[in-house]
Amino acid sequence: MFRSAAPADLDTSAVGHEDRIFELEIAEVTYETEDAISLCFAVPEHRKSHFRYEPGQFLTLEIPCTDGGSVARCYSFSSSPVRDPYPTVTIKRIQDGVASHWLHDNAVRGMRLKALKPSGMFGPENWDADFVLMAAGSGITPMMSIIKTALLRHTNRITLVYANQNRGSVIFAEQLTELQSRFPDRLDVHHWYTSDSGLPTAAGLASMGAAIPAHCEAFLCGPPQYMNVAEEWLARTGTTAHRTHREVFSSFDSNPFQDDTTAAAHEPDANSVTAQVEIEGISTEFAWNADTKLLDRLLELGLDAPYVCREGTCGGCAYTLTDGTVTMLANETLDEHELHQGVRLACQSVPAAEPIRAVFDR
Numbered sequence: 001m002f003r004s005a006a007p008a009d010l011d012t013s014a015v016g017h018e019d020r021i022f023e024l025e026i027a028e029v030t031y032e033t034e035d036a037i038s039l040c041f042a043v044p045e046h047r048k049s050h051f052r053y054e055p056g057q058f059l060t061l062e063i064p065c066t067d068g069g070s071v072a073r074c075y076s077f078s079s080s081p082v083r084d085p086y087p088t089v090t091i092k093r094i095q096d097g098v099a100s101h102w103l104h105d106n107a108v109r110g111m112r113l114k115a116l117k118p119s120g121m122f123g124p125e126n127w128d129a130d131f132v133l134m135a136a137g138s139g140i141t142p143m144m145s146i147i148k149t150a151l152l153r154h155t156n157r158i159t160l161v162y163a164n165q166n167r168g169s170v171i172f173a174e175q176l177t178e179l180q181s182r183f184p185d186r187l188d189v190h191h192w193y194t195s196d197s198g199l200p201t202a203a204g205l206a207s208m209g210a211a212i213p214a215h216c217e218a219f220l221c222g223p224p225q226y227m228n229v230a231e232e233w234l235a236r237t238g239t240t241a242h243r244t245h246r247e248v249f250s251s252f253d254s255n256p257f258q259d260d261t262t263a264a265a266h267e268p269d270a271n272s273v274t275a276q277v278e279i280e281g282i283s284t285e286f287a288w289n290a291d292t293k294l295l296d297r298l299l300e301l302g303l304d305a306p307y308v309c310r311e312g313t314c315g316g317c318a319y320t321l322t323d324g325t326v327t328m329l330a331n332e333t334l335d336e337h338e339l340h341q342g343v344r345l346a347c348q349s350v351p352a353a354e355p356i357r358a359v360f361d362r
């Protein structure tokens with residue numbers, strides 16, 4: 001479907017913002033360690049076909065605050081879409097953390113929470129490649145989803161290096177031991193405890209004797225220092241990773257559940273370009289001013305573009321640029337491979353050269 005949009009004549013009823021918001025019921029709360037809980041969610045029957053996720057993706061939850069407001073926080077799926085009946089996220093309690101404390105203290109079976117449609121770009125495209133997974137603390141969550149999916153549905157080999165404070169803080173310790181004994185030739189798990197060995201270093205990681213395939217895809221999730229050390233170690237082993245994916249866990253100030261999407265659209269100025277953007281199969285053509293970010297323009301036109309952080313860090317607003325050129329003001333999530341494929345972030349794109357054509361296909 002195609003339509004040409006002047007701000008005043010847009011019919012937004014077909015693509016309402018509410019379509020991206022789900023009300024999920026907590027089906028089960030599991031205490032994984034002293035400071036980590038898992039929440040399994042029941043998806044309403046009539047919305048199941050819209051709620052699909054891939055290993056490596058995350059769920060954005062709206063979490064009530066004691067002052068009566070709310071915050072939005074992202075949590076990677078620890079469940080596998082091909083194995084686990086309920087989509088599940090696992091939350092570590094963070095010192096003085098608003099949302100993690102609230103969830104640990106209040107989440108119970110039957111509670112309903114608002115969530116955005118799953119999103120994120122951290123996950124394998126090529127399941128034939130061998131994987132090296134480097135996780136620290138709660139950074140294990142997307143790795144669990146990837147490991148369970150790979151072992152069940154694919155034939156590749158996986159090496160996991162998992163850093164924690166001590167043995168008691170290892171989330172999913174039993175599941176990992178069980179998976180390792182079921183798939184001894186395909187899953188190789190190495191634990192690093194800072195209580196025994198101090199903070200990980202490239203030399204220290206090398207001394208663990210983990211089997212690293214010469215060609216692989218590497219997935220890193222943990223504090224930035226840990227991911228830097230992991231990359232240094234991989235480089236030292238002579239590993240040629242086809243791709244190295246990084247996921248940074250952080251909190252955002254923006255709250256996509258509370259945004260006012262009724263702001264008036266700006267009139268095109270003398271420097272505006274023409275853009276054609278497809279969202280959910282509907283193409284819209286509009287004028288785009290050079291100083292306006294694509295996401296802001298789409299939202300002011302009443303179009304239902306996906307987003308979470310609006311800071312260039314989560315990948316929730318990713319789209320593919322098929323024609324023209326845009327400039328990205330920031331990018332803390334897309335890697336070289338994705339950029340080469342034409343993937344861009346709507347919350348950070350301003351127009352550079354027309355005609356611009358883009359499709360939200362992520």
Ligand SMILES: Cc1cc2nc3c(=O)[nH]c(=O)nc-3n(C[C@H](O)[C@H](O)[C@H](O)COP(=O)(O)OP(=O)(O)OC[C@H]3O[C@@H](n4cnc5c(N)ncnc54)[C@H](O)[C@@H]3O)c2cc1C
Pocket residue numbers: 058073074075076077089090091092093094095096097098099100101120138141142247248249250251252314
């Ligand atoms: C894609 C993605 C996936 C994620 N997946 C997971 C996951 O699977 N599991 C998980 O546990 N977490 C995950 N996170 C992190 C999660 O979204 C939250 O950031 C985390 O739960 C902390 O939120 P909080 O509200 O408890 O802490 P916040 O209140 O946001 O505080 C975080 C820390 O910052 C400090 N802080 C806050 N404000 C300030 C300030 N003004 N000055 C100085 N320090 C401050 C606090 O003391 C605290 O230590 C993920 C994040 C992203 C982006």
Ligand code: FES
Pocket residue numbers: 306307308309310311312313314315316317318333345346347348
């Ligand atoms: S909304 Fe998070 S990167 Fe754009």
